[in-house]
């Protein structure tokens with residue numbers, strides 16, 4: 001195995017070489033996110049095969065190295081550890097159904113990861129991601145800024161995609177967030193959603209769609225059911241979460257101060273405490289720097305509180 005002792009400022013260690021972990025590695029390589037990418041999985045044959053396949057494409061991406069192992073040493077010195085390992089959703093299961101199994105995996109993994117990557121930021125992707133982010137905070141004792149959940153970055157991009165398609169504008173020009181749980185209690189922030197600073201409430205452009213109550217309900221339902229739709233067709237979601245995670249990694253490693261709806265610890269945010277969920281945050285090399293006070297109407301604020309209660313209940317039922 002190559003020497004992993006040296007600490008690189010741009011080493012990403014990905015835990016779990018399943019479809020999500022492998023796709024995150026692929027997205028990191030093609031976007032040139034890190035100089036070193038490491039893939040760790042207990043299934044040696046799987047991790048070796050993914051690493052071999054990815055290494056065969058290194059000629060075509062920005063300069064980087066990729067290692068893989070079933071030995072946690074491969075993660076040594078990582079600047080960011082991305083955790084994707086865990087049971088995945090089967091058709092008909094909610095993300096919350098995975099909590100007990102995936103918390104047990106965290107209990108086993110985190111001390112070993114902290115031993116080899118004590119200075120890392122921890123980016124959680126494993127579901128239910130808000131619960132897993134909170135549990136990681138408690139199990140590691142790390143400062144809240146250094147424990148980040150992928151949260152609703154993916155849901156917000158699904159939301160923007162559907163709005164963009166309805167209005168026939170580029171998805172990059174849609175500014176809209178899903179807040180709260182990455183899951184069934186998530187909240188669409190319609191009141192702040194806009195294109196070119198035109199609130200979607202006031203959107204009226206001939207030939208460019210309409211977003212009345214029916215269209216909004218349909219879009220939000222599609223956002224919430226997006227994962228189930230993909231899972232029923234191909235067994236797992238991987239490409240969009242791979243790209244979303246690479247985007248978060250760029251914000252962290254390049255100190256971008258980018259606004260992203262990642263999951264982090266709320267302390268006195270609109271009166272909500274001691275729970276991890278997503279609101280738009282400034283993300284830089286320190287991790288989650290600031291949770292932004294995005295405007296919300298009373299219905300959205302009530303939705304955020306209800307979402308916080310749902311996640312907190314799940315956390316408490318797991319003994320945290």
Ligand SMILES: O=P(O)(O)OC[C@H]1O[C@](O)(COP(=O)(O)O)[C@@H](O)[C@@H]1O
Pocket residue numbers: 171172173174175176196259
């Ligand atoms: O619509 P505008 O103002 O041209 O902004 C476009 C830019 O906004 C972004 O979509 C980011 O938007 P958010 O800050 O709402 O996430 C960029 O990807 C894009 O370059």
